[in-house]
Amino acid sequence: MNKAFATVLKLNNLFGYLPMEVDQIVTVVVKEMKQLFPTYCCRFFLLEGVTFSFQAQWCFLSQPRKNLCQEALNSRQCPALRDGFPVIVNLSDGAHDCAYLMTEKAIQKYLCLPVKVDQKIIAVLSIASAEPGVFTLEEQEVILAIANLTGLAIQRSRLIARLQKEKQQLEEANREINQLNKTLVERYEELKRFERLLIQSEKMAAIGQLAAGLAHEINNPASIILARLECMLSELQNGLQPELSSLIKDLQVIGKHARRITTTTQSLLSFARRSTETFLPVDLNEVVEGALSLLGKQLEKGRIQLQKHLDCKLPFIYGNPNQLQQVLINLLQNARDAIIQEGTIKVSTRSSVSGWVEIEVSDTGVGIAPENLERIFDPFFTTKEVGKxxxxxxxxxxxIIENHGGRIEVNSQPGQGATFIVTLPAAGTRSGQEPSKPTVSSPH
Ligand SMILES: Nc1ncnc2c1ncn2[C@@H]1O[C@H](COP(=O)(O)OP(=O)(O)OP(=O)(O)O)[C@@H](O)[C@H]1O
Ligand SMILES: [Mg+2]
Structure with missing residues (x-):
């Protein structure tokens, strides 16, 4: 096989199968050129950024003036670079404008080749010879083939290097993201822990508040009952005959305060039981009707006008009908108590934003003072007179509402009445299906 052809093939196979660094490629190319053209001088300049740098050479010249060539390249004076085509000079032919050749008198023939990839010059290969004559066509073709192969190998090596760098950067970024993620999970866990602690301490505070209120609510009537009983007992022990009317009065007071204790404990018992009762599909309109018919007599005193706006297409909700009726009764009783003389109570039901239903109870009563607005949901907060x-x-x-996954809001100003809005999740949003016909316990 022709030696030149074998060299091109060898380089092609080498670059194809063995990923190499750019300086390795240049060294291999220059070495192969030396074997192929032992009497020629071969030099390689690589473009990095905007400047060409000398990479490798083998040279018969005792003092290679590589700097001259490099300067010509970097000042873009080199004809091959300037025109973008190979420059072949046979000194015997005469004219050329290569500054390097003018100083390097030993050179007889010269070939300067721009190495191009995608139309861009990435390197310059120069071959010089001290022998007179011309480069044969075969020599020119072999050098061109080697230059092209070298250009592709350099390009490929640079692309691989860039990909590797980007891969490393991505891996680094990935590691950072993982670390951030880990920190985020830790922070989240920490927050959850704090939240649990906060809820716990809020619960403790609520229990404390409830216990204090309960003690007060039970102690007060209990001490009145005890005082009356002791008084009656000491009168009887001292042989005194209390008047029947005063005896009845005392017993009435005792009864009133005993009932107060019972009401308090019953409310708390129903509160404690609330989470154990079962949930069913409930039609809130029926709950409203039930509460109204229970309170009917209390509301129809002529002084109160009742308005009902019930949405006949109201979706069902999942809940406990008895507890929900308790909610309506509490709100309606408060509305009634807020109307001193005459007024109106409005009850309405409606679907709100998708998946939620609302019950609104509003009145034209005395309204709520701003400083009381935050306290009305506290246990034992009342502005009503003792015993009421x-x-x-x-x-x-x-x-009850929170236990149903809902919330209650209030809007009120003194003298302007009050509006309570209860929002509850519709049954469809929980089950994804229409529930079956609801069953509501009869209020009667
Ligand atoms: N519709 C309303 N208009 C004006 N004030 C209200 C209204 N609803 C509630 N309030 C105020 O909120 C306080 C607390 O109400 P809440 O229903 O908890 O207790 P209460 O009505 O005082 O007692 P109970 O409900 O045991 O009869 C009331 O005492 C009253 O001051
Ligand atoms: Mg009340």
């Missing part, structure tokens, strides 16, 4: 309200109505109401 336990202050547990709204506390129990909110507990």
């Amino acid at each position: 309200g336990t202050g547990l109505g709204l506390f129990v109401t909110r507990g």
